[in-house]
Amino acid sequence: MKKELAKAYDPKGLEDRIYKTWEERKYFHAEVDENRKPFTVVIPPPNVTGILHMGHAFDETVQDILVRWKRMQGYNTLWQPGTDHASISTEVRITNELKEEGIDKHALGREKFLERAWEWKRKYGGTIVSQLKKLGSSCDWDRERFTMDEGCNRAVTEVFVRMHEKGYIYKGSRIINWCPVCNTSLSDAEVEYEEQNGHLWHIRYPFIEEDGSVSTTRFIEFATTRPETMLGDTAVAVNPNDERYRELVGKKLMLPLMNRELPIVADDYVDMEFGTGVVKITPAHDPNDFEVGKRHHLPEINIMNDDATINENGGKFAGMDRYACREQIVRELDELGLLVRVENYTHNVGTHDRCHTTVEPLIKKQWFVRMDELIKPAVRAVKEGEIKLVPAGAEKRYFNWTDNIRDWCISRQLWWGHRIPAWTCEDCGEIIVDRTQPSACPKCKGSHLTQDEDVLDTWFSSALWPFETLGWPDETPDLKYFFPTDVLVTGWDIIFFWVIRMIFSSYEQMGTYPFHTVIFHGLVRDAQGRKMSKSLGNGIDPLEIIDLYGADALRLTLVTGNDMGSDMRFYRERVENSRNFANKIWNASRFIMMNLHENEDWYGAPMPDGLEPADKWILSRFNSTVREVTDNMDRYELGIAVQKVYDFIWEEFCDWYIEMVKPRLYGEHMEESRRAAMWCLTTVLAGSMKLLHPYMPFITEEIFCTLQSAEESIMISDWPVYRDEWNFEKEEKEIDTIQTAVRGIRNVRNAMNVAPSKKVSVIIVSEDKKTLDIFTTGKLFFESLAGASDSRCQTDRTGIDDSAVSVSLPGATLYLPLAELVDVQAEIDRLTKELKRLDAELARSEKMLTNERFLAGAKPEKVEEEREKKRKYEQTHAQVEEQLARLTGKKA
């Protein structure tokens, strides 16, 4: 029975049906197979409770394209899926939900809170996964993982213990970024600097005189953006080379409001050029001051509680909010005459990337990863090309980060996450790090051990993702076979959070890189170029787009017309165009299948006899497209690759080839010709669908499966390869000549307003027999495309009326007896314009060919090519001149 495509293209039912079939047939599933080469990609695990947004859609599409392509090339592909527990962002959301119910997180307690979190995960954890499926993602869902599943937990503990043993992980009192709203420490990467309009307060502190009294005349002046931190000041610093202050070093100042003596110290950190060249030093509340304090053995006075209110060290200000305190202090300093002036000032303020609260630098006891040694192999890997970053510009960013890296604060004062495998002995204070809870303190044998309350930074577990998902720390066959993975696809935004940390974690634990290529892509923005965000409400829901236009159209839109490294604008018109393309190939396919006879299946059949020039032309063009597209994909230029497939299918295959063969399909007594055409139509259509499949998996599958019955799915069929025997240069040139002729005739007819329904005869005149042969062989489709009633070839102008309109081609002239229908003036205008164009081309050609440097320097083929061009221009020029002369003569 003859299979048929539905009359209208409707992605809705089709996509779900096909995806289900793929899943049932286990096409996505990968098993170790030593006879095949693996190709492995790990998904950047989306937040387990997240929902799909355009950024995911883009990211997943790129990965799926690579995976489907490699699968078709015969690789044993594994696309490892999974989700991330997203410690802080999930915790924040649950806390807020609780708040709405009037429940305080701390009142609820850790146990109950975690129960609630797991409940959340159960409830929403499947959402993102089912949404990824709607996109057509060919992930191996049998292998889905979660960063807090049993295996990942083991991996995290193992890495923590090992790194602790090697001294890479330590607990220490350091100045860290603190979010007073989320109540936790943050890593440097989680701090986002925002430009804010603030003030610069110029303040002065009085000197303490020799006799111990506080001076009322001698002051030292400086500026600050955070006056409240003065409560924790323990010194004032100047540059050691600063002549102005040299003799003041070692002198004492009185800290106003607190009545604390402050030494004046000299430190290189102070910039003499800035302000007065004096800086107040608050070691407990500023990272730089912290360093200065260490160098000068200054006391660290913490004046703040975790919620950013002032603590008991702030004296009478204790209990006040940091900003209220700021105002109060400024007021009091002013009253004391110590406020010199206030200046408006814009500066960058560190904020928490999740909640945008201004972070407070505080000294806290936290767990850190020492980075100096760990980062070295990660730097080397990129420098020596072991890991390739695409686009290459990413390297600068990468090195900028690695060169300035500081120790990574990995402990978080949260509950949702991997609890730190460290215990404190209540009896002797010993800290024990181990894989399991120790029964007794190894030092004092005491048994009162309490586990560290903190959890680990989310990225600590994601950093292990490429190997923990394959079974590590066990030496599984999967790990041996699929690791290292191949390509990582992700956005710029997590290069520091994730990519670099995966690289050094992999080198440390596995001794090798986690992937050989990283592809960074830009952001998906709205039509105005703004970030898509919840607060702006300008986000476009990918699922809504899929519902309206189909996942194929969405995918195509996301990778077309933009290089991946830069941001893209997304709007509906672009998706509509993609959908139109899908509709186009649907209808072209339908047309081809309509013309197949009962039980006729040309897929995979040997090339039949009787291929005509047009057939060889399209085959040859397809062949070149295969090579170019594959080359582009090898370079990860997906947008360029798919554009070539698009152009080939729409323009060459649909607009030209299908129109060319139509007469042969309907005509009588031309069965051999029809069969040749059907073979080509089928072969090129199937091949084109394969080239397109990674980008538009659903529609290509439907067409492929309906077109032929030898193979059960396009996704496991072979990727087309370039074949020498399909290269037909001669026919490409011949068809090019006919195309030029057809365009010329259409052009004339349009310019002169000849009704499309009006068929006219065409006479081709050329002295070159070969040229005439082209038109004789292609007579049938040439006439059909040109809207000609008939065509005749001859070597001279005998029998052609002077009034016939002519079309000049290189090497031939076409005559159309249109005289009575035609506007002579329009024709004169057209020819005049044509002459002008030819003059310009000739001038350019002339200039190049008389240029000695060009003749000597350029490639010989280029020179020959240019000579050939010039000859053609000259020929055409003469023809046009002649026609024009005739017309104007006649007119006169």
Place this chain on the structure above:
RNA sequence: GGGAGCAUAGCUCAGCUGGGAGAGCGUCCGCCUCACACGCGGGAGGUCACGGGUUCGAGCCCCGUUGCGCCCACCA
């Protein structure tokens, strides 16, 4: 302050190693031609930001200027 990038048709953007300015959308003209009006054919529209330079030849290479966002950074 440092870094990398972008400025090409009305709009959104392609344009690989220098040698005939492109696509989609929009617009204009003509077509419901038996696969497709989500279509077909044809057209208009660009001193490729500006100023220099290298070159026989530059959208593409070099220098500078302007404009725009981006990343990083402790300038109190």
